[in-house]
Amino acid sequence: MEKTYLLNYPGVKKKILAGGQGPMPHFPPGTKLVFHFQTLLDNFERTVIDDSRLAGRPAEIFVGKMFKMEVWETLLTSMRVGEVAEFWCDAIHTGLYPIVSKGMRLIAQGKDPLEGQKHMCGMGNLFHYHSTGFPELDEIMRNPQPLIFIMELLQQVGDTMSYHKESWMMEKDEKLQTVPILHMQGNALVKQKQYREAASKYKEAVLLLKVVQSREMPGDADHINLGRMIVPLELNYCQCMLELEEYYEVIEHTTELLEKHKCVKGYYKRAKAHTAVWNEKEAQRDFKMVAQLDITLSSLVQRELRALSERMKEKYWEEKERYWNKLEKMKGKSEEEEETSKPEDPEGVTATTEDKPQDAADKTQTEEDKENKVAPYKGGKEEESCSAVSLSSRDESEGKDWQQMLQLITSLQNEGNLLIKERRFREASFKFKEALEYVDELKDRVDEQGDLWRSLEKVSLPVVLNLSQCMLELKQYQRVVELNNQLLKKHTNFKAVYQRARAHAALCNEDEAHKDFALVEKLDPNFKPFVRQELKKMGESVRAMHARQNKTYWDTTKEKWGHDGSEVQRAARQKNA
Structure with missing residues (x-):
């Protein structure tokens, strides 16, 4: 049994240690070989490097699937089932053994053999890290040498249908035949509400199609058809993830899908995922795209948008109640601590009596203000309420730190x-x-040229624009002009210019409105149709105003251009006068 046999393979010697059973088997491509192995150094001690029995599980390879240690396929296909043989292999066949051994050791430890590797070949990763992490394997890499392998062939599975093939083992036709089977299995699991198992089936089918698609030329008919086959599988996978509440996974996959294929279901599923994670703007945008792509779903989209609005309101009030109460409790505790730590003032009674003249002075001051108060214009009530708001805000801001003030500003903005x-x-x-x-109160606390001042300017920008929009709706057009004039001195903002243009148009300030609308068109040419509509409205309101004043066309022309000559000549005459 210990006779040495010279195989028809250079650099390999075989010695049978225990005979196998039956005749020599046939090993067609795809045959699964299960075996135990032991690796020894070719020295006097015959030092053992690896032993699969110590790992607790046998090794497996598949014939014809380009295993890294090509010589192992030759060794195993020369054996019978149950045979134990010793093979001496020259250094020309053992160069890649450190890579193979490292992967097997990591698998035995329950780790990923590709963990930490960059996208390059195995040898490239080894040269990148200069080490396998195991000293004995590093020694073999530095000094290539012959190795001895003692192998025992445990099992030979020739029927390729008797085990589950992984994707790298399949040919193109096998992958395309497996996809519909996985699709049907996923659908069956969905009916049983086993969404995670169904998602794994859909994902496996998508990976198979993407591997096949990667070998086709982009733009070819096969490449396009494979992309269309991927779409329903991706959508089914996203539906399973929605059911499992994996919303960010849905957003990631649908975004990748919609970059290549515009489909209603993709937008709808992504909108549902955005709704679940409180992304209001993104959800509204996707729901509107659904209505544009399929007008029959408009009623459904409207229901979803109403439900989204209700959810956002509930969330807002819930968070406000939760965090506002916390701030109030913290404020109450701090006040109690201050009161307890403050010593008793024996002159407290006299202090209160001294405060009375000041109160009387405040009362006389308010009476003088009432006497000197001029009859307000239409927006007078608004100014009174604004002053009341400023007084109450100053009272509430006392004792609050920077962070609390910013939270209060954000809360007020959201309420508005x-x-x-x-x-x-x-x-x-x-x-x-x-x-x-x-x-404004926070601005008073910081340097006007500092970063905090600029950040507060950014905070106030949307607040001023929203206030200006409210004034537009309330038809306080002069206030809109004043707000946006102040804003445009510091920022060049499209919305501010547009709001000021609308206010000038409502006030029939034709020259100012035309200038602002021209600037709007310059900032955003796509806004030209809206500008034309606003100019048309302004023309109608100007004609209506002139009709109310019983002015003819010639009267208005004389007022604008003068009795003779152009506006330039009129300005020159006014200057000379």
Whole structure:
């Protein structure tokens, strides 16, 4: 039994240690070979490097599937089932053994053999890291040498249908035949509400199709058809992830899908996922795309948008109640600590009596203000309410730190946005005015040229724009012009220019409105149809105003251009006068 046989393979010697059973088997491509192996150094001690029995599980290879250690396929196909043989292999066949051994050791430890590797070949990774992590394998890499393998062939599975093939083992036709089977299995699992198992089936089918698609030329008919086959599988996978509440997974996959294929279901599923994670703007955008792509779903989209709005309101009030109460409790505790730590003032009674003249002075001051108060214009009530808001905001801001003030500004801004959606513009304007009072108070605490000042300017920008929008809806056009004039001195903002243009148009300030609308078109050429519509409205309102004043065309022309000559000549005459 210990006779040495010279195989018809250079650099290999075989010695049979225990005979096998039956005749020599046939090993067609795809045959699964299960075996135990032991690796020894070719030295006097015959040092053992690896032993699969110590790992607790046998090794497996598949014939014809390009295993890294090609010589092992030759060794195993020369054996019978149950045979134990010793093979001496020259250094020309053992160069890749350190890579194979490292992977097997990591698998035996329950780790991923590819963990930490970059996208390159195995040898490239080894040269990149300069080590396998095992000293004995590093020694074989530095000094290539012959190795001895003692192998025992445990099992030979020739029927390729008797075990589950992985994707790398399949040919193109096998992969395409497996895809519909996986699709049907996934559908059956969905009916049983086993969504995670169904998702794994759909994902496996998608991976098979992507591997086949990667070998086709982009733009070819086969490449396009394979992409279309991927779409329903991806959508089914996303539906399973929705059921499992894996919303960010849905957003990632649908976004990747919609970059290549515009489909209604993709937008709808991504909108549902955005709704679940409170991404209001993204959800609204996707729902609107659904309505554009399929007009028959408009009623469904409207229901979803209403439900989204209700959910956002509930979340807002819930968070406000939760965090606002915490701030109030913290404030109450701090006040109690201050009161307990403050010593008793024996002159407290005299102090209170000294405060009375100051109160009397405040009362006389308010009476003088009432006497000197001029009759307000239409927006007088708004100014009174704004002053009341500023006083209350100053009272509330006392004792609050920087972070609490910023939270209060954000809270007021969100309240105002919700009120705008409910078309309660007057209440919304109060919220925005109060938020601006807090911003101004924070500005007083910082350096005007510092980073904090610039960040506060960015915070106040959307608040001012929203307040201006409320004033537009409330038809306080002069206030809109004043707000946006102040804003445009610091920022070049499209919305501010457009709002000021609309206010000038409502006030029939034709020259200013034309200038602002021209600037709007320059900033965004796509806005030209809306500008034309606004100019048409302005022309109608100007004609209506002239009709109310009983002015003819010649009267208005003389007022604008003068009795003779152009506007330039009129300006020159006024200057000379």
